Amino acid sequence: MYNVKIDGGALNAHDANIYGTHTFSKELITALTHYDKINSYTIYTQENTVLTTNGARMQKIWPKIGWMKMGIAIAELMSRNKQNIFLATNQSFPLYTSGSIIGFIHGLSFMQYPHLYPDSQKRMRQQISQLMHRARHIVVSSEKVKSALTHKYPQNKNIHTIPFGIPSAFIEKNKNYKRKNLVLFVGMNHPIKNITLLIRSFKLLITNPMYSTYKLILVGVGNTRVDYLGLSQQHVVLIPHANISLLKKLYNEAACLAVSSLYESFHFPTIEALSQGTPVVACAGAVIPEIAPYVHTSKHNPNDFCKSLQNCLTSTKHIDVQTLQTTFSWRTFAKKIVALYHA
Known part of the structure; x- marks a missing residue:
């Protein structure tokens, strides 16, 4: 039996403003502790969770300052357990661990577009480099990320592609909602999300009388300023934060989800929308090969993205939700992670 320690720093007790790292940590921990009845688990957290x-x-490790490097390192030093494993869920790890490390790398957008991360790209590069050298195994969510890491670190042969599962709240589809003339965006207001492209494309879309009544719903952008580029506010609805219940409602009402990002390594909103039968339009850089068959893919320019929106709204691709649930399963993910304990 292994004593598995998990970085739960991305967990929080709030139901709104949930980011991908929180979703991943929550779903991973829930799946491992539900399906693995042999090994024991300790989750290091920064605050109380539900x-x-x-x-x-x-x-709970306190204080938050030095939480990862020092706080968890001290807890690991005090551990008397043998056969320990540390799951570095968010690309970083403490100065000391009492067992081997399995590291999770979520994306490399800061390498592809370093100018969009002026304050953090150097630190994130160091984290990735250190993790690649320290971890016994590296887990990524798509072949896209594995290919980039293999090119950057050709000596590493321990990179495993294991696609994330559909978040548990989105396994069941709510049939009480009806589709509306809504184009939905879900994500933070960061340059990598390329919201400007989406707004330019949407402005072109509504010049067509067929789509003149459509609205663009921007969800999760926080309280940051969004430049509408002259788009009338009657065509835009801004929702700074959304809990899971509201998000599920919006997926089921939207005509499509629009993903204008320059880069994504997995993108939970895409898999969440597809699980609800909602078609997705995405820029090529935002699509991973495992999800590409389900998505209307566009180039990174307003005219092409607008055409892809029109194609999606008039002739949606078939979404085989059952196959989707089989391919993107947290049960499968958990079993493959447990297998790495022994590898």
Whole structure:
């Protein structure tokens, strides 16, 4: 039996403003503690959470300053357990771990577009480099990320592609909602999300009388300023934060999800929308090969993205939700992670 320690720093007790790292940590921990009945689990957290962990031990580390490098390192030094494993869920790890490391790398947008991360790209590069050298295994969510890492670190033969699952809240489809003339965007207001391209494309779309009544719904952009580029506010709805219940409602009402990002390594909103039967239009850089068959793909320019929106709204691709659930399963993900404990 292994004693598995997990970085739960991305967990929080709030239902709104949920980011991908929180979703991943929550779903991973829930799946591991539900399906793995042999090994024991300790989750290091920064604050109290309401996560159901099926018998796992929650250990709050204080203070938040130096939480990862020092706080968890001290907890690891004090551990008397043998056969320990540390799951570095968010690309970083403490100065000391009492066992081997399995590291998770979520994306490389800061390498592809370093100018969009002026304050953090150097730190993130260092984190990736250190993790690649320290971890016994590296787990990524798509062949896209694995290919980039293999090119950057050709000596590493321990990179495993294991696609994430559909978040549990989106397994069941809500049939009480009806589709409306809504184009939905879900994500933060960061340059990598390329919201400007989406707004330019939407402005072109509504010049067509067939789509003149459509509205663009921007969800999760926080309280940051969004430049509408002259787009009338009657065509835009801004929702700074959305809890899971509201998000699921919006997926089920939207005519499509629009993903204008320059780069994505997985993108939970895409898989969430598809699980609800909602078609997706995405720029090529935002699509991973495992999801590409389900998505209307566009080039990174307003005219092409507008055409892709029109194609999506008039002739949607068939979404085989059952196959999607089989391909993107947290149960499968958890079983493959547990197998790495012994590899």
